Amino acid sequence: MLAGKGVRSACLETETLSMKTEYILPNPEKENTFELVVLKVSSSFKKQHILEIAFQKLVSQECGFPISKCTLLFVNSKFLFEGKIQPEFFFVRKDVTEEVASKEKETKETSRSLYDLLSKKNLPPKYASRLCSHPRSCSYPEVCLAPKIPGDIFSLREGKEESGRLYKEGILNLKDISDTDSLTYRQKTQIKSVQTGTTHINQKVFSEFFNQIQYPIYFLDFESINPPIPVYLNSYPFQHVPFLFSLHIIREDLFQEPESFYYIDEGITDPRKGILEKLEEWILPGGTILCFNDKFEKRCLEESVTAFPEHKPWLKSIQDDFIDLAKPFWEYDYYHPDQKGSTSLKTILPVITGKSYKDLGIKSGQMANSEFLRVKTESLSASEKEEIQKNLIQYCKLDTYAMVLILRKIREWTQAL
Template identity: 75%
Template sequence: MIYPFRKFLPEWVSTLFSLKRPEGEIPKLTKADYTTGLHCEYHLWLNTYQRRSDFDPYEHQYISPKQKSRLRDLSNSFYPDSKNVRYSESETRKILTSGKGVRSACLETDKFSIKTEYILPNEEKPGTFEIVALKASTSFKKQHITEIAFQKFVTEESGFPVSKCTLIFVNSKFPFQGEIKIESFFVRKDVTEEVALKDKETKESAYSLYDLLSRKNLPSRYVSRLCSHPRNCSYPEICLTPKVPGDIFTLREGKEESGRLYDQGILHLKDIQEIESLTPRQKIQIQTMRTGLPHTNQKVFNEFFGKLKYPMYFLDFESINPPIPVYQNSFPFQHVPFLFSLHVVREDLSREPESFYYIEDGIVDPRKGILEKLQEWILPGGSILCFNDKFERRCLEESAAAFPEFKGWLKSIQDDFVDLAKPFWEYDYYHPDQKGSTSLKTILPVITGQTYKNLEIQSGQIANSEFLRAKTEPMSESEKSEIEKNLIEYCKLDTYAMVLILRKIKEWIEKPL
């Protein structure tokens, strides 16, 4: 559902924020601008002329520029005769005019600019060209068609007719055996017909968005599709003024319901009166916001704790999932664990647990190293606690598939797994400060007061990218050691956090709230 929060924005907002286009040349519309503008016209205009100081263009990109560069280097083997023009517009024109192909191509008109991996002469239709776009993905998506349609439009506006469009993406089933064979590693898909269906729409949208950029003030009329959810809005102080929502959009699984309530003028969960149609979790949220007190289902936690057995093993993995596999017998984008933390409570939860960890040593495949250590340290018959155990289970199963000698041990502990996240996911405990979230990093400070704020690495995504950088890019030994230390500290806190949370659960059982 798309929420039209502001069909018309009052003119006073432009005055209040001095949202005016700087004097000078209007920037050309790029592919990134085009896709941004299709999502939200205000986002495009504000990003261009009033960009936030903390704006990070790579914030939501999970593939590093280095990994993308390596993919491009591999795909070059498909087109060995293409000349690398390093995104030079003049060189691109010169070589295409001579009837030859280019890679790292760039074309511009007076209004538009594109960069693309390849523009090649289409030998099947002399005098026309093929655009080839490389995507760090395992399938083609609607967004890819939108992007290549814009590239085709600008290429043709630049005077080079396009008769074929091709997408290259990664084959997720490619088994890495130490060598990349590009014919089976990549998938090349002809998307000419899909792109042609968007020709008219693309041209109209491109000129409309360029017209938007040419305006001197933030447009007062709001005609874009807008955000799928206001929490995704990059400029809420503009787009949602003056009716700024309180916590209404933290309603769990409440996209449509939150939008409906917002349209009725309800900005806070505590102000919702009609709750009969809401889910049990949504009702719990509203109750806690009204009282300011947490909700605890004592019965569920009694049963949860009653099923636990000593010794208790608290387990967490960190993994990488690069598009180009690093380890033998792995696949593109497969999560391969490189680090685990294990805290062990033998018989008394109030005592400090034993702490173990393993991190890839650069000699042994980390999956084998992890399985060897865990087989030594985790014995059948206890309780293995994870926060969302599906991930740890999958890592172990896929690791044992690569090293089948550990399948017997893994089978012997399968019934010992306990998902500590489950009662929190079900809102058997919920605190108003959670704001709808049930992540470990939200639960820990709410229940114990401890946080991840003092760590250099504070998320699994950063851990993933930092280890991959240390594994595949040149750096000093001291920098590698620092990254390794930070990774271990982060992973250890994940498992110790579970110990602290379980202690709190034990307190609730012994001294009911």
């Protein structure tokens, strides 16, 4: 059956198979046949889309819709939003008819095999699958990893293949690994830290790091949105557009209370304009701009001044002042057993300082992104908007204050040399 009017997707089913797709349209190029059109919220063609489209074609044809053309629609990341979405430029159309045809036999055999499997009264024994990108992101660990639920073996840094090999050998915990000769420096550091229960600190590296710091110190963090359909003029699909920043400033003494500033989109003008104006007022060349993974903040600033080029001279004047606080942690010059392989700010902060994000209304950048988009795109009450804004500011402020606390700890380590 084909979905009726008012339904946004075409839904078809046979006695054994069912599927949903975006469009099944008459193909004017070939009489009495149809074009299958699949839309993906992606900025590029991906090979895994072909099997999905091949299955949709299989079901369509079994339902009496002969498919002569298969088209994949994805988002044109170079589309500049100037106030109106023009579908003919916003989407990229790719004819994937030949690629889909090459998968027809495989798709038919796999579909029949899966249907036969699901029709059985007793499912086959469970076994470990390597189809997930990583077991930590597996939706069914109790199925794929049973009967052995692993300990911390899959927390091994960059250890997807190595963790899988060790798991097959029956090693479920990092503490039980004896042969580390083939492992990387970071993997060896992580394993040794877990096995000894001690924190690894390369004080020499942190001393060199701290010696780069010049006052005043500007601790900077952005929150951004990157929707597929742009919200702001002169922005692109999936472009990270900052809507909020937090800035802590320490001018002379690291252990003095920092000055705190922030700016958040007030819903009237493009936030990039206000952000650039405030940052140019508050950040002067010659100090240190400290970020955690500074590539993100640099990119936000570079793309923002493209939209507001009057701020290019200021950005050029501070470009050499950035220092990335994440680098020594990413290199495992510091490692605590409780990090479990992670080097994110939200992991580093509690193991070094005991502080955490657990009591905040917003606890991650992804959550900040989605909550701000709700404010911009949904009908919310004034109190709801106020609560979200308060939570966003608190979250962003902790990101920069966390860097203050971490840098103070680094200073303590260097003084111990």
